[in-house]
Amino acid sequence: MYVTSLSSKTTLDKLKGDFKLIDCHFERFPDGEGYVRFDEKVKNIKEILIVQSLYYPQDEHIMQLFFMIDALKDLNIKINLLIPYMAYARQDKRFKDWESVSGISLAKMIDRFELESKYTVDIHDLKITKAMRGENLSAMPAIADYLMNLNLKEPVIISPDKGSVERAKIVADQMDAEFDHLEKTRLSGDTVEIRPKEINTRNRDVAIVDDIISTGGTMAKACEVLKREGTLKVLSGATHLLMISNAEERLKKAGIDCIFGSDSIPSKFSDISIAGIIEEMF
Numbered sequence: 685m686y687v688t689s690l691s692s693k694t695t696l697d698k699l700k701g702d703f704k705l706i707d708c709h710f711e712r713f714p715d716g717e718g719y720v721r722f723d724e725k726v727k728n729i730k731e732i733l734i735v736q737s738l739y740y741p742q743d744e745h746i747m748q749l750f751f752m753i754d755a756l757k758d759l760n761i762k763i764n765l766l767i768p769y770m771a772y773a774r775q776d777k778r779f780k781d782w783e784s785v786s787g788i789s790l791a792k793m794i795d796r797f798e799l800e801s802k803y804t805v806d807i808h809d810l811k812i813t814k815a816m817r818g819e820n821l822s823a824m825p826a827i828a829d830y831l832m833n834l835n836l837k838e839p840v841i842i843s844p845d846k847g848s849v850e851r852a853k854i855v856a857d858q859m860d861a862e863f864d865h866l867e868k869t870r871l872s873g874d875t876v877e878i879r880p881k882e883i884n885t886r887n888r889d890v891a892i893v894d895d896i897i898s899t900g901g902t903m904a905k906a907c908e909v910l911k912r913e914g915t916l917k918v919l920s921g922a923t924h925l926l927m928i929s930n931a932e933e934r935l936k937k938a939g940i941d942c943i944f945g946s947d948s949i950p951s952k953f954s955d956i957s958i959a960g961i962i963e964e965m966f
Contacts, residue, residue, distance in 0.1 A: 687705055688705065695948075696959075706723050718744070722752075722755060731763075734763060766803045766961075766962060772790050773807050776808070791812050791815035801818070801819070802819070805822070823958055828858035829956075830955060840890045841853075841864075842893070844903060849863070885915040886914035889915070889916050890915050891920075897924075897931060905938070907935070921943065923945065925946075
């Protein structure tokens, strides 16, 4: 399978097996406009996989994707698409009249290209993937493999809320570990308690897993509670590490022992590659 990317080249570098890279270049004109150019080898291929993650600067990566698809379409090449991190995926509903639902809008634009296949990875809301008639893949098995190599003591896998508990279950099942989710209990008008719903984590290690770490606020509060209750190590990870503002500082100050994530968004914490997901699908 031929593959190409502009935003996910670190992922492609880790691919094993019969994958052949088609180089793609992005250049910018003095007025700020950009353009995409492929390696000459592209003229000899019939099918390709674009791996394009849409992290910051999101709009630039989106336009790169559109230009890549259009150029390959002009060459009558069959196109498969994997979007490791889907921009605007948390904008999945309308909160005020007359506002756009940006995640759905972007998904519809991608769908209009009529590609051979379209995939996302651990998308925040499946409505987005469905709107582009694609399929969502999971990095949770890869996260489980990573955690299994850390020699954790009686590990408990926890999701930050009930809505993400299925992700924790996938990781826990593969590790043969217990899983739980955090529950918020309002004690007063301005006081909220965050704690595991059922499982006692005293003298055990805990890994909190989710699809996205943004500001790290919820995970930081959870870590403080867990440590007070006698949890040994608290690890915090997700498929997509946005790590906005001072998220790293907030997590470390709360006592997080380890931050981990995938290379869907390149960072110093990207210890888990989604290359394996690509190898399994193609």
